Amino acid sequence: MAYTLGQIAEEFGLVLVGDPQIPISGLAALADAQSGDLAFLFNIRYLASAQTSHASALVTTQENADKLSTPLLISPKPRLAWARIAGLFDTSERLSGIHPSAVIHPQAKLGKDIAIGPNAVLAADVELADSVSIGAGTCLGRGTTVGMNTILHPNVTIYHDIVIGSDCIIHSGTVIGADGFGFEPDMETGSLVKIPQIYGVRIGIDVEIGAGSTIDRGALNDTLIGDGVKIDNQVQIGHGTQIGAHTAISGTTAIAGSTRIGSYCLIGGAVGIVDNIEIVDQVEITAMSLVSTSIRKKGRYSSGTGLMPGKLWKRNIVVFKHLNELAKRLRKLED
Amino acid sequence: MAYTLGQIAEEFGLVLVGDPQIPISGLAALADAQSGDLAFLFNIRYLASAQTSHASALVTTQENADKLSTPLLISPKPRLAWARIAGLFDTSERLSGIHPSAVIHPQAKLGKDIAIGPNAVLAADVELADSVSIGAGTCLGRGTTVGMNTILHPNVTIYHDIVIGSDCIIHSGTVIGADGFGFEPDMETGSLVKIPQIYGVRIGIDVEIGAGSTIDRGALNDTLIGDGVKIDNQVQIGHGTQIGAHTAISGTTAIAGSTRIGSYCLIGGAVGIVDNIEIVDQVEITAMSLVSTSIRKKGRYSSGTGLMPGKLWKRNIVVFKHLNELAKRLRKLED
């Protein structure tokens, strides 16, 4: 794969500064780039790195352009341009055809241009719209439907009666539609009686779900993932929870059941969000925060103590245990 | 699937108020319920919702019944009744028969009424008791045994020599019996030498394990999961750890090795529990707490700071770093 700088400028409508014949064969960061690589300068803070980079050309803004003597591709939205240029160098596997080892129930319905990898399993009444791709070893339960152009990577598991929209990407190891965690103690026997999870999961369009994530089916309503939602790896979403459109959730975050999260939220990695609360639109939660009550006002929220050397930390947490008492003593002194 | 209110009352021994011929075709929450749905009122706090619900009937207590004019199913334990009624509307897939693509070692022993899905793999000396169901793509290692009526969903992985009791449910993506995390530094080579994990995992009866969870095999003793334990999604249980009967563990909680947890504990989501400690019976740990020492008294335990707006949080964690010093200054003032 190699393009000329001129081809890239034309393809994405960018302003070209320099020789259009310069060959571009890859993308790299400023410090790593070699001849033939395209790199970027978005933040002027990295100007020095840009000036010493071996990249053959840079993607940047008009504002930065004057400070650079290398060939340039100029865009008012250089990050977006970069995301699109990167697609030229994407070597992801594209399956084609239906592998003979796939086990497809005779009552499954397949659209046109479907790709199904080896050992994939489609149960009865599965419906795949046109141009769906199902990776090797991926299993779809009875009655599950998948929208146009959606890609399921290998070893994904989708339970029965799940609805997945079009233009989605679901990565390996992810499980959608397993039973929500619902039990009722039976005081006579001491055991926890399972509450059947009779609803499903509905996933909108243009949703990406990372590897090893789990989204449970609901007990009283469907679990809902809005359009354009992006979910990272090892995220857990409980039964009946709703995620608003275009919200992004970073890795290993856990969201308990029956919680409603708004649109355009940014939820950091390793966050915990308890059940049955509500979070409005445009809320940002920083990494490893615990959200244990509803958030009714947009903005940025955090919890935790910050990191410190182990010895210092040990002394401080002893005081934290008596913090309320300490506050009282201070008040007494003030009085 | 549709039942009359009278059929449901009879099936579960409930007191019926209203027309026994009312058709019930589904379950829903009060606010979502439509005609044909059964809903519930457990907590009198939601009385207003119950009074305006479109549900055809409600499950509730005798105490609440007087305040309601809709048809009712009355039980002294309405939550338990609800859990059982929900079973009528459960559309979970039930496998039947042994799919010809399953790879079953000739030395595996199968009971009666076994179901095995496509591409499942049973190694030598695997033993399945009667009515076991093994999902598509699920792999069982050599010598593993599974008790009666147990269901393993698709794409589960069980290593060698694991014992799983009867009436268990194990969801997709879960891995049981991988090697515990045990290494010994070799100072001469600088490398970490693997400690072979020569014991296994024993899982009791009536255990449910969610999707994407991992339970490691032991180095010095079997990892033990007691009867009636319920484990949610993406829970990690380290080698040689013991979980007492009827304990429930919510999603993404991590329990390190050689720890002993009592019976009837409730462990919140995203909790961390360190290795080699002991937790007595009936301990409740709230979400995202870190348990770093043994808990010897039953009750409820927490850690963390609570959530706050990002700017406020940043100022507070600066003070937390000096908390011990601050306590000393207060003491000095008091003196």
Next chain:
Amino acid sequence: MAYTLGQIAEEFGLVLVGDPQIPISGLAALADAQSGDLAFLFNIRYLASAQTSHASALVTTQENADKLSTPLLISPKPRLAWARIAGLFDTSERLSGIHPSAVIHPQAKLGKDIAIGPNAVLAADVELADSVSIGAGTCLGRGTTVGMNTILHPNVTIYHDIVIGSDCIIHSGTVIGADGFGFEPDMETGSLVKIPQIYGVRIGIDVEIGAGSTIDRGALNDTLIGDGVKIDNQVQIGHGTQIGAHTAISGTTAIAGSTRIGSYCLIGGAVGIVDNIEIVDQVEITAMSLVSTSIRKKGRYSSGTGLMPGKLWKRNIVVFKHLNELAKRLRKLED
């Protein structure tokens, strides 16, 4: 499997005290050990348990030997000796041969003595060096290469163009090479545009990766896992991150993208490490700490509040919300 104490002493170059004919058929902890078991006393704190143990022999140091009357295997590095002896009693499954149900692309290249389990899938241009073992249902994407003696357990997923070194072990459910979490907001449409993740993952030699872990491919450079690194279960490693040689990472830890971690670090379980930071060599992070800035000095670091009874905790976190204000009031009093 049974050995005499003499055989074990000879095999591992240990000093034998007692009858070399004593049969050893297993390993156990001091308290659990029965006749026929070998146990260990590393820490003199457990001397009483050693003196009452039913073990047939103990592994210990010369220093402890004088206090014990049981048969002994003596080593200056008894923990390392134990790790090696345990290998004798390891009953892990070893695959052999290539199962006819495996789907191997004609353009895959296989070395000698390869084992491939049922329903494994190797795409085009996969290369396996000699003595590689691929578990049942494991999928390797196009162009991925695996070094000598490396073992992939069942139901592992490796994407395209991933490099895995020799002598590695990768446990079930793990996913390597899924797309890193990278999106760029398009303000016009409100959607998050995917940034193609065009680099791969390179894993060194002698690396072990637990069950259900995920290591993403990079957008601007390969994600790198150094030689001898040990990664526990359900660990998440973001795109472009680098882990230095011989670092150990415990279960459910999440490391975001483009972070560089040094060598010989010990990262506790359930730790969160944000993106784009640097951690030097020999840093220890205790369980469930959040690392949100670079660590430039070796040593031990922690965060969190410590655990406390729920009622006390609730009072303390109210004060924490006003901690900065409280510090100011104290200063005012001092003045």
